[in-house]
Amino acid sequence: MKEHHKQTISKLVNEMKNDSRYLALIIGGSIAKGRELENSDVDVIVIATEEEFKRRQETKEFHYFRTDLSDYPDGYIDGSVVDINFLHEIAERGNEPSRAAFIGAFIAFSKIPELENVISKIREYQHSEQEQKIQSFYAHLEAMRCGIPEAEKRNDKYLLMWATNELVMYGGRMILAHNKILYPYHKWFMWELRNAKEKPDNLIEIIDTLLEKPSSEHSEQFCKAILDFRDWEKPPEGWVSRFREESEWHWRKGSAPIKDQ
Numbered sequence: 001m002k003e004h005h006k007q008t009i010s011k012l013v014n015e016m017k018n019d020s021r022y023l024a025l026i027i028g029g030s031i032a033k034g035r036e037l038e039n040s041d042v043d044v045i046v047i048a049t050e051e052e053f054k055r056r057q058e059t060k061e062f063h064y065f066r067t068d069l070s071d072y073p074d075g076y077i078d079g080s081v082v083d084i085n086f087l088h089e090i091a092e093r094g095n096e097p098s099r100a101a102f103i104g105a106f107i108a109f110s111k112i113p114e115l116e117n118v119i120s121k122i123r124e125y126q127h128s129e130q131e132q133k134i135q136s137f138y139a140h141l142e143a144m145r146c147g148i149p150e151a152e153k154r155n156d157k158y159l160l161m162w163a164t165n166e167l168v169m170y171g172g173r174m175i176l177a178h179n180k181i182l183y184p185y186h187k188w189f190m191w192e193l194r195n196a197k198e199k200p201d202n203l204i205e206i207i208d209t210l211l212e213k214p215s216s217e218h219s220e221q222f223c224k225a226i227l228d229f230r231d232w233e234k235p236p237e238g239w240v241s242r243f244r245e246e247s248e249w250h251w252r253k254g255s256a257p258i259k260d261q
Contacts, residue, residue, distance in 0.1 A: 004072040005031050008042050011069040012077060013109045021052040023084070024110035026102075026119070033104040035191070039072065044079035045105070047112065053083035084112055091121040095261045099123060100182035125180040131233050134177050136246055136258045138232055139239035140170040141223065143247070148219045164214040168207055169259060171226040175199045178230070200225040 009027060016022045029043025030036040046064050048056065056062060066077040090098050102122045107115060147163035169186075172193050176183055179196045183189070194204055206225050210218040235242035246258045255261070 001031055002036060002038065004070075004075065005036065005040070005042060008070045008072075008075060008077065009108055012042075012044070012066070015069075016046075017109055021048055023047045023049055024112050024115055025108040026105050027108050028079070028101055028105040032106055033188075035188075039074040041075065042070070042077045044077055045101075046079060046081045047087070047110075047115070048081050048083055050083055050085075053081065053086075056081055084115070084118070087115075087118050087122065091118055094122065095256065096126075096183040097185040097260070099126075100184040100188075103182065103184075123182075125182060127180070130177055130180065133258070133261070134174055134233045135235040136242060137170045137174045137177065139235050139242035140247070140258065141167060141174065141226065142239045143243045144170060145219060145223050148214070149216045152216055160214050164210060164219065166259075167219055167222065168210065171222060172207075173259075174226060174232065175203070175229075200229045 013025060016025055024047035026045040026047070027042065028045060030040050031042060044064060062080050062082070064077070064079045064081050067075070070076055090102075099122050102119055105119065107119070110116075144163045144167035148160060148167065151157075151160035151163055169189070172189060173183055175196055175198075176192060179198055181192050181196060184192055190204075190207075193199070193207075200206075203225055206218075206222050210222050250257050
C-alpha cells in the first residue's frame with residue numbers, strides 16, 4: 001500500500017473511532033487487492049449503527065464520499081454506507097460481484113466482534129451453485145455464438161459488438177466458475193481471467209484478437225478453445241430453453257439476469 005493511502009485511511013479511522021454513528025470501516029477496492037495506482041481512490045465500506053442506517057435509508061444517503069482527508073493528487077475516499085445486516089444478507093444470498101468485492105478487503109477498525117467471520121463467509125465460493133451456473137453460461141455462450149453470424153449477415157455493428165462482448169463474458173465466466181473464482185464484474189473480469197490457473201492455452205490472446213476484430217471466424221476460435229477445454233456440464237433441457245428462460249423470462253421469477261448473479 002502507498003504511504004499516502006495509509007495516511008488517508010489513518011485519518012478516516014481516527015475520525016470514525018470517535019463517531020458514535022459508525023461501528024466499523026472496511027477497506028476494499030484496488031488498494032486492498034494490491035492493484036492500486038499512485039492516484040487510486042480509497043474504496044470503503046462503512047458499517048453504520050442500526051439507527052444511522054435507518055436514517056440514511058429514509059434519505060437514500062448510501063454513498064460515502066470525501067476529498068478532505070486525501071492530500072495526494074486526485075485522491076478521494078469513495079464507498080457505501082451499510083449496516084451489519086446488509087453484510088449478513090450478502091453472506092447468505094449475495095451475488096458473485098457483491099461477494100468478490102470483499103476479496104482482499106480488510107478491517108481498518110471495528111466495534112463488531114463477529115465482523116471478520118461474516119466477511120470470511122462472504123468470500124466463500126458457492127460450490128452448490130457451480131454446476132447450474134456453468135450450464136447457464138454454456139447456454140448463453142451458444143446463443144451468442146449464433147448471434148455473431150446473424151449480426152454479420154445484417155451488417156449490424158451494434159449487434160456484432162454486443163454479441164462479441166457477451167460471448168467473451170459468458171465463456172470467461174465458464175472458466176472462472178471452473179476455477180471457483182468469484183466474478184468481480186466488468187472492471188476486474190479480465191484481470192481474474194488472466195490469473196485463472198486452469199484455462200485454455202493462449203485464451204487471453206484469442207480474446208484480444210476477437211475483441212479487436214469481431215467476426216465469425218474469431219468467435220469460432222474462441223468457442224473452440226472454451227468448449228474443447230473440458231467436458232462441460234450442459235443444461236438437461238437444452239441450451240435454447242435455458243437461454244430463453246434466463247434472458248427473456250427471468251423477470252417472472254423476480255431474479256436478476258444470470259450474468260449479474
